[in-house]
Amino acid sequence: MTTSQEESISVKDRAFYLLIAVGVAVSVLTELEKVSPFVKQLCGGDTGGCAKVGASEYSSLLGVPLGYWGVLSYIVLLLLYRYRRNFSVIFVSVMMGAEIYFVYLQYAVIKSFCMLCMANFAVVAILTLLLFVTALTKEKQDSFRVVGAVVLLVTFFAFFIPLELKLQDRQSGETAKRVESITSFGDSSSPYRLEIFTDYMCSHCAHYEETVKRIIEQYPEIYIVFRDVIFDPKSLTPMAVAYTGSVAYYEGQKEYVKRRFETFENQKDIYNYLAPRFKLIPKDDEMRAAIKKKLDEDAEQAEKLGIHATPTTVIISNGKRQDMISGYIDFHKLKPKLEKLLGRQ
Secondary structure, eight states: OOHHHHHHHHHHHHHHHHHHHHHHHHHHHHHHTTTOHHHHHHTTGGGSHHHHHHHSTTSEETTEEHHHHHHHHHHHHHHHHHHOHHHHHHHHHHHHHHHHHHHHHIIIIIOOOOHHHHHHHHHHHHHHHHHHHHTSOGGGHHHHHHHHHHHHHHHHHHHHHHHHHHHHHHHTOBOOSOOOOSSEESOTTOSEEEEEEEOTTOHHHHHHHHHHHHHHHHOTTSEEEEEEOOSOTTSSHHHHHHHHHHHHHHHOHHHHHHHHHHHHHTGGGHHHHHHHHHTTSOOOHHHHHHHHHHHHHHHHHHHHHTOOSSSEEEEEETTEEEEEEESOOOHHHHHHHHHHHTTOO
8 A cells, every 4th residue: 555545544534533523522512502501602592593403392312312312323433434434334324314304304393493403414414425435445335325325315204204294293183172371362262363382582583573463453353372482491581471471460461462562572681671570570379370370281282282493373263273383474474374264265
């Protein structure tokens, strides 16, 4: 073997080991983001994409956090590269198929991107290209590359098909024909209902409130249930929920909606808005029990429907779910759906 060939192999090996180290680091940071305020801030804070993805039901596989799976996968890939190099191509194909699925999941389902997840996708993509080009012996190149491509596709669809079946099952599910909630607006006996899931610290939710105002103004026949989602108990969301919930309990629907809009309008300075008002909340055990009951019902409904991002709007007619919209939607784009709900199309 010539000196240039030895240097070439050495460069390839160094590139591989460096990528493995980066991948392990990213996987570790993915889990640290859940517990380290510093890492969380680097990833966009409590309302950033990493926090939303981490709070979703898809942040673990078989009960094990994805970051742990990442570290394990890189270790297995390293061992295969050292001792069964041809088979490292097959294994990296499994990793690539899974990564493509997770990117699809963020785009199509969670509606939010985690920059750490995307960094991990980039690392695996480069590793896949590197191994497909350099890891195979000449006599086995074609067969292992074909097998690797097939394994990649099989892995992706092994995740994708169960997900689609699960989402379709949720989409066609039944809900209660009548719901009573202290944080609602309109006539609860209406056959037409919107359930709007929001987080007071979510900037997209604050933007969405303008759409909510237009719905209330133009569609009084639709009953609206406002459901609170608390992704981070350490954020100011619980404080905002307690305040607006107490307003709903003591002062009724109209005042609740008014204070709800005000709270979102003051989102950027929410503590200074809430602090003096929070002190005025009566210490009433019945009120606290009513808010807790409402939050339990909100959490149960969010879990049942698979709500993992805010805002999310669920459109219901006579207890039958018609549509579920994740993320912000402009009123003019939502209006045709509401017209259809009321049978005006």
